[in-house]
Amino acid sequence: MRIGGLQKISAIDYPGRVGCVVFTVGCNYHCPYCHNPDLVRPKGPDFMSEADFFAFLSERTHFLDGVSITGGEPCLQPDLADFCAKIKEMGFLVKLDTNGSLPGVTAGLIKKHLVDYIAMDVKTAPERYEPLAGPGLSPDTLVQSIDLIKNSGLPCEFRTTCVRPFVDEAAVHRIADLVAGAPLYVLQHCGKERMLDPEFFDQDPVIGAEEMERFKNIAQNRVERCIIR
Numbered sequence: 368m369r370i371g372g373l374q375k376i377s378a379i380d381y382p383g384r385v386g387c388v389v390f391t392v393g394c395n396y397h398c399p400y401c402h403n404p405d406l407v408r409p410k411g412p413d414f415m416s417e418a419d420f421f422a423f424l425s426e427r428t429h430f431l432d433g434v435s436i437t438g439g440e441p442c443l444q445p446d447l448a449d450f451c452a453k454i455k456e457m458g459f460l461v462k463l464d465t466n467g468s469l470p471g472v473t474a475g476l477i478k479k480h481l482v483d484y485i486a487m488d489v490k491t492a493p494e495r496y497e498p499l500a501g502p503g504l505s506p507d508t509l510v511q512s513i514d515l516i517k518n519s520g521l522p523c524e525f526r527t528t529c530v531r532p533f534v535d536e537a538a539v540h541r542i543a544d545l546v547a548g549a550p551l552y553v554l555q556h557c558g559k560e561r562m563l564d565p566e567f568f569d570q571d572p573v574i575g576a577e578e579m580e581r582f583k584n585i586a587q588n589r590v591e592r593c594i595i596r
């Protein structure tokens with residue numbers, strides 16, 4: 368497991384739990400607004416070894432409920448299942464954050480009961496992903512991931528970082544159709560600090576509070592709970 372960062376404690380990342388957040392190195396998308404450019408395009412050595420991470424974790428069995436695995440894109444790591452299994456053997460819950468590009472990996476984790484909570488980013492309508500993920504990602508793959516996670520029986524959430532030009536009312540309508548019935552849909556504000564490719568934007572990417580409320584009005588009747596964060 369390539370580890371690019373560790374947040375030792377978080378009371379908000381794993382809903383209802385206190386956990387740590389481990390960041391994996393590498394991503395197959397290149398969202399220009401990505402706030403973790405050092406993970407997506409790593410320049411130096413990894414932040415810590417897997418052995419050091421488990422040493423950290425073994426000292427926290429009484430303080431932490433779970434581990435959130437985020438990225439980058441964790442599903443790119445070939446030993447992700449083993450990593451989750453080790454965490455679970457120590458008695459922790461596992462939350463996976465994914466961009467939805469690798470439903471086969473997510474399905475494997477679900478099948479083996481190696482994950483307890485899944486959060487998937489739905490960045491825009493699946494048909495509009497090319498500037499974010501390149502031409503190789505099929506919209507069907509994203510729809511497959513959404514359906515898989517929604518029907519997994521696990522607690523889950525879908526999240527959209529609201530950034531112009533990727534997210535508008537049409538995109539939110541499409542996403543709301545896809546995530547309909549989900550327990551939680553989160554519309555996230557985007558800040559301008561630390562972007563992967565700020566030159567990409569020829570207009571202000573930040574979407575204001577009024578427009579975010581309009582997005583919420585579109586989505587909130589399709590899911591159990593819709594929040595702006």
Ligand code: SF4
Nearest residue numbers: 394396398401439466
């Ligand atoms: S925002 Fe997420 S999916 Fe996009 S490049 Fe960054 S880590 Fe990858």
